[in-house]
Amino acid sequence: MNRQKLNKFLKKYNSIPRKKLSQNFMINDSYAQKIVGLVPSAGIDSIVEIGPGFGSLTEHLVELNKNLTLVEKDPQICKFLMDRYQLQAKIINADFTKLNSDIFKSLKKYLIIGNVPYNVSKRIIRFMIDHHREINQAIITLQQEVAHRLTALPGTKDYGGLTVLLQNIADVKKKFDIPPAVFYPQPKVNSSVVVIDFFTKPRFVDPQKLIPLITICFKHRRKTLRNNLKCSFENSKLKSIEKYLDLRAEQLSLKDFKILAEKLF
Structure with missing residues (x-):
């Protein structure tokens, strides 16, 4: 794909890059x-x-001769995909984040790939967290800021709830960066390609316990755990994690969150 080919397709299918859909087409x-x-x-x-x-x-x-499914929200672009790839792929005109996961169950373990729309990148990550047992791997292009959050270490400014949730169920690695000029129209930020390898079992904590715990701990990022947890748990529970109460959530490792989950739930 290059800019000339893209312009040809845009004209033929009466389409323009839609800011509402966060469309930035790769032309390199x-x-x-x-x-x-x-x-x-x-x-x-x-x-x-x-x-x-x-x-x-x-x-x-x-x-690659794999069983290929294409999920595209834009109906005009779906016409292009049908014309070009109907015999080589299953094409679904839908918002990926609103799909019923049952649609992929017949695929069993599968790989997700895409230069994902930046305005829904976090929602796509949450979808994969919720359905990680069916997904083998993901290779996705994200805004660099989100990639830094997904791969962050405890104690850094990028480390947050999404980091903990994802790293509990997957190995996450940033592979390389992509400059804005690779896309049309050019985004205002750099992009990064991230590879996510999902585990068959969570690394430390049952996600059903971790999700509500993370929500509470990171609710007020600058507050200590004592202040964030006191309205949700009795004093007897909080005393069992006394050594953590004066820390902020961003200072805790996955192992620390495992201990908190075991003590509080």
Whole structure:
């Protein structure tokens, strides 16, 4: 994909990049090939691409001979996908974050890939957290700021609730950055490609316990755990975690959250 081809497709399908859908189309084939090159050669039977747009990644994904599903919200772009990839992929015209996960159950373990719309990137991460047992891996392009949050370490400014939730169920690695000029229209921020390998079991804490705990602990980021937890738990419970109460949530490791979950629930 390049700018000339993109302009041709935009004109043919009477489409324009829609800010409401956070559409920034990749127009550099070298980066597209580099992203698709991260797909494992073995262990993956099915691939779900989020927001394929005019096929910058798709044209390389079809060459992998995997069971391919394309999820695209824009109906005009879906016409392009139907014309070009109907025989090579299943095409779903829908918002990925609003799909019933049952639609993917027949795929069992699968890989998610995509240059995801930045305005829904956090919602997509939450979808994957909620359905991590069915997903084998994700390779996604995000705004660099979100990538830093997903890979952050305790005690850093980027470390937050989303970090803890994801790192409890997956190994998260940033692979490389992408400058704005690789997209049209150019986003105002740099992007990063992140690979997420989901575990078959949580690393430390049952997500059903961790989610409400994280919500409370990070509710007021600058407050101590004592102030954040006192309205939700009895004093007897808080005394069992006395050594943590004067810390802020961002200072706690995954192992610390495991201890809190065991003591409080």
